[in-house]
Amino acid sequence: MTQDRFTPLGFNARRQTSGWLAPVMWLAGLVATIVALAVGAVLAVFTAAAVAVIAVVASVLVFFAGLAMSARRKMTVRARRGDDVIEARKVGDTWVTYGWERPGH
Structure with a gap:
């Protein structure tokens, strides 16, 4: 006679407590x-608060x-502008600029 090795698995295999110990x-x-x-609810609230704080810090950053x-x-x-500002005047149909040349060139 062979015994099936999966017989002890399942809901029917668990021990049934009886008597005054069952309740x-x-x-x-x-x-x-x-x-x-x-505990799961508290951890979920802490996780949500941590995500909210991270979002606020990231938005401030x-x-x-x-x-x-x-x-x-x-x-x-x-x-x-301070380096490149030049003076320009329109003389006739052309623009004449002053201060275009850099010193030392």
């Missing part, structure tokens, strides 16, 4: 389930990076 075990399982659900890039563009334009 105690059921109540312990219920309490464990409630505690697991509560992008905002300040935008301000820095804008200030950099404005400063480079001002610096460039």
